Amino acid sequence: MWDWNHGVDTSKEVTNTSHNEETGAFQCSADSMDLDKGLKDFVQATLGATDDTTFRGGTKSNHKFAIEYAARLLRISVIHHGTIKHHHIHPELQKAAVAEFRGYLENIGDFPPSPGGVSYA
Secondary structure, three states, X not given: OOOOOOOOOOOOOOOXXXXXXXXXXXXXXXXXXXXXXXXXHHHHHHHOOOOHHHHHHXXXXXXXXXXXXXXXXXXXXXXXXXXXXOOOOHHHOOHHHXXXXXXXXXXXOOOOOOHHHOOOO
């Protein structure tokens, strides 16, 4: 939804817990850290803790973290992001959102800088 403060997916069919509570623009939940030790290590190094509350707060308030985490998670699994899996985020990917996402990817080295300084905003 590209809503940094978006909370739980109220349409999900499983019981909500603090560990599977989706949050942020990518609707990621803390249980995604269970998929790969590197994800948990990244959260610990970046946010200072790996508990559910810290994760949810970080994905809402620290956009750089949320985007890098999403990029790392997408390397492991595309089914964990409901917004990506079900193509819900696609209509929200306006130029400003793409520019923000691309800017973070350029900063972490996952995407080359735009040629000739072309702005996507």
